Amino acid sequence: MKILHTADWHLGHQLHGHERRFEHDAFLDWLTDTIKTRQIDALLVAGDLFDTANPPASAWQQLYRFLARLRAEMPRLNMVLIGGNHDSPSKLDAPHELLRAFDLHLVGSISRDGEGRLETDRLLVPLQDREGKVAAWCAAVPFLRSSDLRVEPLEEGQDRLIEGVRQIYQDVLTQGRARCEPGQALIAMGHAYLAAGQLSELSERRVLGGNQHALPADIFATADYTALGHLHLAQSPAEGVHYSGSPLPLSLAEANYNHQVLEVTFEGGKLAGLERIPVPRAVEMIRLPQGTLEEALNAIEALSLPECPQEAQPFLEVRLLLPKPEARIRERILAAMAGKPVRLARISTQYQGSGAGLADGRERRRLDELAPTEVFRLCYQRQFEGEPAAELVASFEEILEQVKESNS
Numbered sequence: 409m410k411i412l413h414t415a416d417w418h419l420g421h422q423l424h425g426h427e428r429r430f431e432h433d434a435f436l437d438w439l440t441d442t443i444k445t446r447q448i449d450a451l452l453v454a455g456d457l458f459d460t461a462n463p464p465a466s467a468w469q470q471l472y473r474f475l476a477r478l479r480a481e482m483p484r485l486n487m488v489l490i491g492g493n494h495d496s497p498s499k500l501d502a503p504h505e506l507l508r509a510f511d512l513h514l515v516g517s518i519s520r521d522g523e524g525r526l527e528t529d530r531l532l533v534p535l536q537d538r539e540g541k542v543a544a545w546c547a548a549v550p551f552l553r554s555s556d557l558r559v560e561p562l563e564e565g566q567d568r569l570i571e572g573v574r575q576i577y578q579d580v581l582t583q584g585r586a587r588c589e590p591g592q593a594l595i596a597m598g599h600a601y602l603a604a605g606q607l608s609e610l611s612e613r614r615v616l617g618g619n620q621h622a623l624p625a626d627i628f629a630t631a632d633y634t635a636l637g638h639l640h641l642a643q644s645p646a647e648g649v650h651y652s653g654s655p656l657p658l659s660l661a662e663a664n665y666n667h668q669v670l671e672v673t674f675e676g677g678k679l680a681g682l683e684r685i686p687v688p689r690a691v692e693m694i695r696l697p698q699g700t701l702e703e704a705l706n707a708i709e710a711l712s713l714p715e716c717p718q719e720a721q722p723f724l725e726v727r728l729l730l731p732k733p734e735a736r737i738r739e740r741i742l743a744a745m746a747g748k749p750v751r752l753a754r755i756s757t758q759y760q761g762s763g764a765g766l767a768d769g770r771e772r773r774r775l776d777e778l779a780p781t782e783v784f785r786l787c788y789q790r791q792f793e794g795e796p797a798a799e800l801v802a803s804f805e806e807i808l809e810q811v812k813e814s815n816s
Contacts, residue, residue, distance in 0.1 A: 418658055696708075707746040
């Protein structure tokens with residue numbers, strides 16, 4: 409049995425104001441072709457289908473069009489999707505009965521009965537092989553919020569959130585293992601932040617209160633394979649526990665990272681193979697080396713790019729290292745880009761100041777011992793290189809006099 413594990417699609421995502429529908433369409437088309445070509449038996453999507461809890465209608469259309477196409481072209485394909493921390497649990501669960509009629513399993517939240525017991529039936533999904541026989545059981549647990557947790561009395565040193573999550577997975581996996589017959593695998597799905605997980609710069613939100621509540625991997629110890637979402641870089645924090653990573657770069661910091669999906673093979677209920685399939689990049693990202701404004705302008709002038717529709721044009725990040733503020737930076741960069749098939753995504757500016765605080769000098773002095781103009785000069789040196797211009801100091805002193813007059 410072959411399973412394709414992916415996560416963190418973030419449909420509806422915008423990169424610094426630029427829509428990415430073209431990229432998501434290209435990914436979903438590629439994914440459909442990959443599933444057919446590789447004869448995949450089950451598709452698992454481990455959360456963050458959307459970028460926000462209220463995605464645009466176009467994002468919902470993308471998802472439903474993709475699911476409808478897969479069901480029409482591959483009637484036997486198992487499909488299990490769970491909600492992530494970016495998704496709205498209620499919105500994902502709303503079409504549950506309709507989708508289940510087409511054997512599509514979309515789980516946005518957990519539920520409990522009148523006595524508070526976890527309802528595991530809708531979280532346990534049988535996965536059938538191409539002959540129609542159950543080859544595995546999938547424990548499809550969506551992103552767990554604090555309100556989902558019920559914790560028994562804790563022992564000293566135990567964490568309420570971690571133990572609450574552990575209890576839910578223990579209940580579901582225990583029920584799942586009980587349903588497994590010989591030769592059937594047990595697969596866990598989740599959307600969480602595990603201890604030792606590597607975060608992607610600028611594109612992820614830590615969950616369950618942050619790093620101090622990172623989950624231990626032994627929560628999934630009884631599963632034969634664990635398909636996780638939330639971390640955007642593919643990684644395996646423990647044996648049999650895998651993040652597929654996001655299929656698209658969700659920040660400019662991921663420009664040179666090879667995003668992927670995972671093909672997982674089972675034989676006789678045991679993990680027999682895992683292959684990382686790189687996702688082709690539909691839109692490139694260009695990050696200029698950090699330098700002066702003149703160096704950046706020269707690099708932009710030297711760009712040689714093929715003509716393409718606007719939605720396929722590369723994203724450009726200009727990274728500047730400046731001794732002091734400069735006027736008309738954005739205007740000059742846009743002028744250099746004129747006529748080039750590239751989109752400006754971000755201008756990041758860093759200054760060459762010392763970064764030292766007012767108390768970091770050799771001569772430590774109290775703040776009330778310093779004249780306001782001297783404080784201004786020291787703050788300028790911390791941020792920028794050199795001394796402030798005389799005109800800037802004069803402007804500061806003019807404002808200072810206005811403040812004194814208004815307070816008198």
